[in-house]
Amino acid sequence: MTAFDEELTARLESLRQQGLHRQCRVLDSAQSPRISVAGQPLLNFSSNDYLGLANDPRLQEAAIAATLRYGTGSGASRLICGTLEPHAQLERELAAFKGTEAAITFSTGYAAAAGAIVSLLGKSDFLILDKLVHACVVDAARLCGATLRVFAHNDLEDLERKLKWCAGKRQAGGPKPRILVVTESVFSMDGDQAPLRAIAELKDQYEAWLMVDEAHATGLYGPGRQGLVAAGQLTGRVEIQMGTLSKAVGASGGFICGSRALVDFLVNCARSFIFSTAPSPGVAAAATAGLKFIQSAEGAARCERLWRLVGGVGESLRRYRLADPPRSAILPLPVGDEARAVALAARLREQGILLPAIRYPTVARGSARLRLTLSAAHTEAEIVRLVETLKSTLTGGGLGAETRF
Secondary structure (H helix, E strand, C coil): CCHHHHHHHHHHHHHHHCCCCCCCCCECCCCCCEEEECCEEEEECCCCCCCCCCCCHHHHHHHHHHHHHHCCCCCCEHHHHHCCHHHHHHHHHHHHHHCCCEEEEECCHHHHHHHHHHHHCCCCCEEEEECCCCHHHHHHHHHHCCEEEEECCCCHHHHHHHHHHHHHCCCCCCCCCCEEEEEECECCCCCCECCHHHHHHHHHHCCCEEEEECCCCCCCCCHHHCCHHHHCCCHHHCCEEEEECCCCCCCCCEEEEECHHHHHHHHHHCHHHHCCECCCHHHHHHHHHHHHHHCCHHHHHHHHHHHHHHHHHHHHCHHHCCCCCCCCCEEEEEEECHHHHHHHHHHHHHCCEECCEECCCCCCCCCEEEEEECCCCCCHHHHHHHHHHHHHHHHHCCCCCCCCC
């Protein structure tokens, strides 16, 4: 073993001792509520496939048709010769869906965050983040070079203090530094929601911009399932709407929606767009099919079914949860200790339930949890089995009714 490998092996052992070691699970089945890992059948309660579209025949057929016509690869970056009609169609569909002038898609949500933030801000600007925003936003903040301030999660008073401080740094008569506030609408680990209207009012007061990540809201809230920005009638007041196509939409990729000027600017300046090969045309076509389904009557019915399941599980597991009633399809079951969370997840897997432990650095140290997510494709029988298994396992693992979180 080389000195290089010896050091990495020691670091890996340290992760194991802290209960932070991870490894990929290889599924030998399609992504769905019922999966197979190494031949073991499992009920999947860890996926973000909220509407059960990741393995839907309509999305499969759209992907196959686009692949047969346009091929498996796009050949180049979008600005060279890689923009194909499925990409353009998807962006038209996204803009219409979100009620904005234009949209731009990226290979991932991570690339969307990096492309937007790094191109919009520079060293003379200010970036204000909710403490619990996704890691992709945090990494983009570090890359852009702007002065960074973090406000306590969903704390409007702290946000205003940060806005006031940034605004006070603007000098009369000189270049006006830009201020961008970034939050999620539904937070990915706790499933709680941001007070978007109040945040929009504060950013207007201090002449800032607002970017909202709708990754876990798109397809589930508001008129036509557009998201929480639309549900709050804030579309014209949120300069940058970000989201993914890999959750409720059932495909893959990230997007930014907003004004035509914003999208044209990103086409010219977002490095993660300019220097990336365009996504597969089949993936783009599948995402378009997913968006159309979401806006249909069947999409509305499936969304309603999801909320019924969420409500039922939330009521059954009320004593184990952070908050009640649940406001998203994400139901966190707090554990705290990383090693104990891993042990509980292993015990659940032995009983045929896939519900992985979420640990640092995804969440803060000492804040490990089981992150339970539901899909409209789960059956009532599967939900009953989940609840019964969780109650026996969590109570046996020391998370009884007397526990306070």
